Amino acid sequence: MPTQTAPPVTATHDYSVAMRLWHWANAALVSGQLLTILFQKVIVNAKQAVPEFQAAITKGGGTLSAQQGRAVAHVISERIWTWHVWLGVALAAFWLFWTVMQALDPAGRRFGARLRAATQRYKLAAPAEHAAARHVLLAKLTYAAFYLFITIMVVTGLALIFADDLPWLGSLEHTVKEVHNVTMYLIIGYIVLHVGGVVWADIYDDRGLISRMVSGDDPRTPDHV
Numbered sequence: 315m316p317t318q319t320a321p322p323v324t325a326t327h328d329y330s331v332a333m334r335l336w337h338w339a340n341a342a343l344v345s346g347q348l349l350t351i352l353f354q355k356v357i358v359n360a361k362q363a364v365p366e367f368q369a370a371i372t373k374g375g376g377t378l379s380a381q382q383g384r385a386v387a388h389v390i391s392e393r394i395w396t397w398h399v400w401l402g403v404a405l406a407a408f409w410l411f412w413t414v415m416q417a418l419d420p421a422g423r424r425f426g427a428r429l430r431a432a433t434q435r436y437k438l439a440a441p442a443e444h445a446a447a448r449h450v451l452l453a454k455l456t457y458a459a460f461y462l463f464i465t466i467m468v469v470t471g472l473a474l475i476f477a478d479d480l481p482w483l484g485s486l487e488h489t490v491k492e493v494h495n496v497t498m499y500l501i502i503g504y505i506v507l508h509v510g511g512v513v514w515a516d517i518y519d520d521r522g523l524i525s526r527m528v529s530g531d532d533p534r535t536p537d538h539v
């Protein structure tokens with residue numbers, strides 16, 4: 315019976331140009347989406363500001379009915395939603411880019427292959443390497459979770475865009491919004507864990523990890539020694 319050996323660790327540190335481009339564009343767009351929600355629901359919160367609009371107009375000698383105030387609030391919030399929708403469409407395009415990249419990448423670089431390699435390495439790791447292999451596998455599982463969350467966000471986001479035009483989608487709008495909403499919290503959780511995790515790893519056990527996601531160079535490869 316052939317003996318099984320753990321696949322090499324280096325395969326997981328090979329960030330292609332396409333991967334790095336996707337990573338940073340995706341991170342910027344996800345952050346942009348979270349910012350639009352921060353403005354919509356907290357900083358501007360136009361609906362809650364209606365009494366303030368009325369007070370400001372009254373101070374200037376005019377009058378603003380609650381209905382007029384709500385109309386103004388609607389204009390402001392629609393402007394923010396327009397940004398959300400266009401950033402969302404860009405995010406959907408990058409999701410497609412990621413999917414095509416997975417199909418075109420050499421087999422060993424695809425996420426599914428890297429996840430399987432990490433699982434196999436964990437199963438076959440010698441006792442001394444067990445903790446490190448478990449750590450790598452856990453990191454990969456968080457990435458798998460993120461890919462699931464972003465897929466849900468893109469699908470539900472597109473459904474919300476078309477909900478007004480397609481009656482069958484319109485009837486699902488409330489549920490779709492709930493799923494979209496809840497997934498946002500899962501994404502926030504992922505970002506906190508991820509950014510904390512990579513900064514920690516870069517400082518304590520994987521020097522240069524973040525700069526490899528910027529430059530793609532692995533300082534541990536023989537070329538750089």
Ligand code: HEM
Nearest residue numbers: 326340341344345425453457460505508509512523524527
């Ligand atoms: C919204 C923010 C972000 C999102 C959604 C995000 C998402 C991801 C995903 C999905 C991966 C896995 C790539 C893969 O192996 O298939 C990844 C890897 C990585 N990210 Fe981020 N990222 C974000 C922000 C950041 C930031 C701010 C940094 C740097 C401080 C960073 C540094 C890295 C590094 C170094 C890796 C490679 C880690 C490894 O090989 O295990 N990311 N990111």
Ligand code: HEM
Nearest residue numbers: 344347395402403405406467468471472474475491495498
């Ligand atoms: C990380 C990514 C995203 C986050 C955090 C996010 C978050 C949210 C939140 C919290 C809402 C409010 C839901 C409610 O009113 O209960 C919302 C609405 C919406 N989102 Fe997203 N979203 C993201 C991605 C997307 C994408 C990719 C698209 C489109 C492809 C999209 C399109 C929409 C639309 C059309 C609405 C409804 C706007 C309205 O009520 O007029 N979102 N989003």
